[in-house]
Amino acid sequence: MRKNLFWLAGMMALPVAAEAKTEISWWHAMTGANAEVVTKIANDFNASQSDYELKPVFKGTYPETLNAGIAAFRAGQAPDIIQVFDVGTGVMMGAQGAIKPVAEVLKEGGYEFDKSQYLPGIVGYYSTPEGDMLSFPYNSSSPILYYNKDIFQKAGLDPETPPKTWAEVWAAARKIKESGAATCGYTSTWLTWIHTENFAAWNNVSWATNENGLAGTPELKIDGPLFVKHFQELADLAKEGVFVYGGRTSEAKQNFTSGECGILTESSGGLGDIVKSGMNYGIGQLPYDETAEGAPQNTTPGGASLWVMGGKSDETYKGVAAFFNYLSQTEVQQFLHEQSGYLPVTMAAYEATKGSDFYQQNPGRETPIQQMMGKAPTENSKGVRAPNLPQLRDIQNEEYEKMLAGQQDAATALKNAVERGNAAIKEAVGG
Amino acid sequence: MRRTVFPHKLLPWLLLAPQLAITLIFFYWPAAQAFRQSMLREDAFGLKTTFVGLANFRKVLSDPNYLNSMRVTVVFSVLVAFFAMAIALFLAVQAEKIVRGKGFYRTLMIWPYAVAPAIAGMLWLFMFNPSFGTLAWPLRQLGISWNPLLDSTQAMGLVVAAATWKQISYNFLFFVAGLQAIPRSLLEAAAIDGASRRHTFWTITFPLLAPTSFFLLVVNTVYALFDTFGIIHAVTGGGPGKATETLVYKVYNDGFVNLIMGDSAAQSVILMIIVIALTAFQFRFIERRVHYG
Numbered sequence: 001m002r003k004n005l006f007w008l009a010g011m012m013a014l015p016v017a018a019e020a021k022t023e024i025s026w027w028h029a030m031t032g033a034n035a036e037v038v039t040k041i042a043n044d045f046n047a048s049q050s051d052y053e054l055k056p057v058f059k060g061t062y063p064e065t066l067n068a069g070i071a072a073f074r075a076g077q078a079p080d081i082i083q084v085f086d087v088g089t090g091v092m093m094g095a096q097g098a099i100k101p102v103a104e105v106l107k108e109g110g111y112e113f114d115k116s117q118y119l120p121g122i123v124g125y126y127s128t129p130e131g132d133m134l135s136f137p138y139n140s141s142s143p144i145l146y147y148n149k150d151i152f153q154k155a156g157l158d159p160e161t162p163p164k165t166w167a168e169v170w171a172a173a174r175k176i177k178e179s180g181a182a183t184c185g186y187t188s189t190w191l192t193w194i195h196t197e198n199f200a201a202w203n204n205v206s207w208a209t210n211e212n213g214l215a216g217t218p219e220l221k222i223d224g225p226l227f228v229k230h231f232q233e234l235a236d237l238a239k240e241g242v243f244v245y246g247g248r249t250s251e252a253k254q255n256f257t258s259g260e261c262g263i264l265t266e267s268s269g270g271l272g273d274i275v276k277s278g279m280n281y282g283i284g285q286l287p288y289d290e291t292a293e294g295a296p297q298n299t300t301p302g303g304a305s306l307w308v309m310g311g312k313s314d315e316t317y318k319g320v321a322a323f324f325n326y327l328s329q330t331e332v333q334q335f336l337h338e339q340s341g342y343l344p345v346t347m348a349a350y351e352a353t354k355g356s357d358f359y360q361q362n363p364g365r366e367t368p369i370q371q372m373m374g375k376a377p378t379e380n381s382k383g384v385r386a387p388n389l390p391q392l393r394d395i396q397n398e399e400y401e402k403m404l405a406g407q408q409d410a411a412t413a414l415k416n417a418v419e420r421g422n423a424a425i426k427e428a429v430g431g
Numbered sequence: 432m433r434r435t436v437f438p439h440k441l442l443p444w445l446l447l448a449p450q451l452a453i454t455l456i457f458f459y460w461p462a463a464q465a466f467r468q469s470m471l472r473e474d475a476f477g478l479k480t481t482f483v484g485l486a487n488f489r490k491v492l493s494d495p496n497y498l499n500s501m502r503v504t505v506v507f508s509v510l511v512a513f514f515a516m517a518i519a520l521f522l523a524v525q526a527e528k529i530v531r532g533k534g535f536y537r538t539l540m541i542w543p544y545a546v547a548p549a550i551a552g553m554l555w556l557f558m559f560n561p562s563f564g565t566l567a568w569p570l571r572q573l574g575i576s577w578n579p580l581l582d583s584t585q586a587m588g589l590v591v592a593a594a595t596w597k598q599i600s601y602n603f604l605f606f607v608a609g610l611q612a613i614p615r616s617l618l619e620a621a622a623i624d625g626a627s628r629r630h631t632f633w634t635i636t637f638p639l640l641a642p643t644s645f646f647l648l649v650v651n652t653v654y655a656l657f658d659t660f661g662i663i664h665a666v667t668g669g670g671p672g673k674a675t676e677t678l679v680y681k682v683y684n685d686g687f688v689n690l691i692m693g694d695s696a697a698q699s700v701i702l703m704i705i706v707i708a709l710t711a712f713q714f715r716f717i718e719r720r721v722h723y724g
Contacts, residue, residue: 074477098476255562391689401671405581
């Protein structure tokens with residue numbers, strides 16, 4: 001009876017306590033294991049202080065989340081924090097007045113924003129050309145190479161040495177197919193992100209003018225000779241049946257986990273599914289073209305970042321700043337990195353993970369960071385930006401599909417992608 | 432015939448109010464919004480808005496990709512409407528012949544209708560995905576190079592098949608009802624005159640089914656135009672290239688993926704005009720000319 005009374009008293013006290021807290025909404029697009037990470041981070045943050053209540057809300061896929069945010073903003077109901085994927089970055093940056101730069105939020109919240117504490121490759125991508133951080137990098141990933149060690153063994157390849165260059169990948173893939181170790185040698189997710197945007201950065205060739213769009217309106221240059229050579233090789237392999245196309249986004253992962261293909265290039269964020277499949281896999285760096293000068297340069301980040309919407313109360317912004325400050329803490333970043341396969345955002349978290357035996361226990365997990373950190377980025381490798389990147393990728397995918405189906409050669413496909421893409425950019429900027 | 436007259440002026444409006452409210456909120460209001468949006472050029476967040484008059488329409492109609500998606504839509508709709516109706520009619524006629532277990536057979540036939548388009552799309556994808564599809568493997572063994580991810584004809588075939596399969600049940604129901612409405616005496620008279628089954632079907636059954644068929648033609652066309660979005664989204668996403676990008680899919684893609692609101696709104700206004708025209712056509716001509724038995 002007494003216990004019940006206490007319970008009752010507790011229940012009555014609860015609303016009063018909740019009322020004093022400022023609620024902060026966070027719309028995100030994380031599923032599966034990554035959604036659990038979001039929940040844990042939010043719960044831990046709420047437990048760590050008593051002024052703010054962070055409420056994460058799942059809003060669907062990346063594009064769906066972005067659309068929900070846009071629709072909510074138009075209706076005057078925008079969330080406080082929204083997770084937007086890399087390709088949506090240009091859209092958000094163009095929406096001055098709808099967003100509030102993260103650097104500003106942190107400063108006003110009384111936190112010192114020290115850029116040097118963050119991984120430069122990641123923070124640079126989410127900053128203005130002047131260097132002000134606009135959004136908070138939450139989950140960053142980088143494309144890497146995965147290979148099936150059993151298939152390598154069967155094909156007579158060394159299962160401990162992943163191919164380093166594209167030429168080596170092609171040779172290994174042909175050997176896999178010819179030896180009958182698997183019906184398909186090589187497959188890849190995201191031809192746009194991996195074979196176009198990261199291909200450019202990693203081989204230090206230009207994706208577009210104006211520092212790939214980071215310094216102004218871009219004009220695509222992906223019909224350059226290195227791209228043509230690379231895509232023609234890919235088209236030839238597709239014709240031989242050595243390369244199998246899986247789809248526009250991450251569908252090809254299944255071709256790899258099912259054992260159909262021996263080699264895969266995919267985001268480091270896709271590691272979870274590959275581990276789950278229980279296969280005997282190995283990880284290598286993203287291959288580069290050995291004829292490219294200075295390759296390998298560095299890869300660019302994919303994934304998503306957190307944007308703060310404009311027009312909220314000071315109290316809300318203080319809470320958001322407190323959350324971002326919490327999120328930057330070494331233990332939190334280390335947890336995020338080790339749990340999800342995404343990259344840590346701060347140098348301290350990277351050093352801390354290095355200091356533990358995590359990388360010895362999980363070989364290959366450091367690869368995406370090394371790729372991104374290996375060299376100081378050039379104007380070709382800071383990332384790519386366009387006001388309509390989703391549309392540009394669509395156009396590229398359409399042309400690549402026609403090329404892989406044998407309807408056109410690589411030179412034509414890339415020339416069309418550039419012409420159509422530049423027309424679309426002009427339209428987007430003019431409108 | 433005497434007309435029913437309400438004594439009150441207010442009562443009829445009151446009785447109509449729920450229906451009117453629904454129509455206003457769910458049709459007129461969004462339609463008006465689409466019209467407004469189609470005259471504007473706007474960024475995704477609606478921060479900068481310029482009035483451009485009919486420029487969006489001019490742009491859309493002169494876009495070769497739009498004309499391509501129009502062509503895709505025509506091919507897709509004709510194929511879906513034809514196969515969905517032809518197969519349903521065949522099955523309905525066969526079902527009529529069954530003596531035992533008619534109800535069981537009919538129930539089975541109606542099931543696919545309860546499947547949501549997106550789920551139907553996923554089912555077909557699981558069967559025919561080139562890498563993990565259960566039926567893709569036997570196809571390959573037969574020497575067919577099955578790859579709808581890159582082969583536009585195969586991709587079109589796949590979405591047509593999925594969309595057709597889902598619509599057959601609906602058509603089947605209507606054809607069964609239509610067949611039951613045909614007077615027995617006519618069929619018996621034909622039988623006495625020694626007409627073959629095929630002859631009876633084409634000269635008596637088929638013409639008498641005309642009202643049902645015309646109704647279904649309009650319904651199926653509208654279905655193929657609009658309700659197949661989920662299937663296309665799940666199976667091909669409009670690809671390969673733009674081989675299965677129908678008008679509705681393009682509205683979605685331009686508006687919600689590429690965030691070009693003006694173009695997308697202009698396209699939806701054009702679609703609205705097409706549907707209004709189709710419906711008007713049905714009521715004006717077909718309803719009048721069709722012979723109702």
